[in-house]
Amino acid sequence: MKKTTFIIAMFLALGIMFNACEKDEVLTMSSEETYELKKENAMNANSFEFDPNACVDEPHTFTINAPVGTNLQVQYEETPGNWIQIFQISQSTLNPTEFEYTFVYVGEFNLRIKYGNGGFNDAGSIIVEDCNGCETQMRGETFCEDIYEEDELIYNRKAVFTFTPEEAGNFKIQGGLTNFTSELFEVTTTIGESSSRIPGGSSNRIITVIGEIESCDPVVITVKxxxxxxxxxxxxxxxxxxxxxxxxxxxxxxxDDDKDGYAPEDNE
Structure with missing residues (x-):
């Protein structure tokens, strides 16, 4: 009877020890899994949101999702290797955290963000544009002045025409010089190519400039x-x-005149 009791006691002791070890192992695994899960959740909780298109000289809104109390820093790359800090708080008080920044330069810029005490993370890029745009316009100016070259009179007339389109595309600018125009004349243009012809045997000149132009990019034509x-x-x-x-x-x-251009429908 004593022997049987001893054997049962041994089995009970072994069972208790095995159960204790198993519980320790389960608790240890659960603790590690919980840590990794918290870490993963924290990483997933951190996010940086913004509209990738911004307007120059206008406030732009950024949103950071991160736990309250997080050290946050945001920078943009103004020039290669030159990072400018646009937001910093040692301990955030809200989640999400919002801030505004006004860009003063047009272009595409890289962004980076720091959460906590770690390093910076790539946050994509933002395109800053001039959102005011422009209106299609044209202006002409004339000058009557003697232009000499090595004491020899070369030109005595000059006209400057500036055309700025609202939209990009192919352009054609054409106009004439009045009669009594000599063979001495010169045309320069900042965009495109120029050509000229004499209509019908007169001494007039018809000048044509053609090319491709970008939106809000002026072309300046100078005629001497x-x-x-x-x-x-x-x-x-x-x-x-x-x-x-x-x-x-x-x-x-x-x-010595100057005139602003007008749309064809304004002449109707």
Whole structure:
């Protein structure tokens, strides 16, 4: 009887020890899993949200999702390797945390963010544009002044035409110089290529400039010539076409004149 009792006691003791070890093992595994789960949840909880398109000189909103009490820093790369801090708080008080920043330069910039005491993480990029845009416009100016080269009179007339389109595309600018225009003349343009012709045997000149242009990017055409016409108009009508449609007109100009262009429908 004593022997049987001893054997039963041994089995009970072994069972208790095995159960204790098993519980310890389960508790240890549960603790590790809980730690990893918390770590994963914390990583997933951190996020940085913003509209990737911003307007220059206008406040832009950013949102950071991170636990309250987190050290947060956000920077953007103004020039290669030059990071500018746009937000920093040693211990956040809200989740989410929102802040605004106003960019003063146009372009595409890289962003990075720091959560807690770790290093910076890549946060993508943002495109900053001029959202004010522009309106299609054209302006003409004339100057009657003697231009000498090595004491020799070369030109005595100059006209400058500036065209700025609201949209990008193919442009064509065309206009004339009045009669009594000599062979001495010169055309320069900041965009595109120029050509000229003499209509019908007159001494007039028809000048054409064509090319491709970006939105809000002005093209400046400068014409210099010599003329002995001392009265009346020195230029004819000039027009600007964009993608095959006439969009601007400048009427004839006299010496030392300036005029703003107008849309064809404004002349109806």
């Amino acid at each position: 010539w010599f003329s002995d016409n001392d009265s009346g108009f020195i230029t004819g009508k000039w027009t600007a076409e964009l993608n095959g449609e006439e969009v601007m007109i400048i009427d004839s100009m006299e010496c």
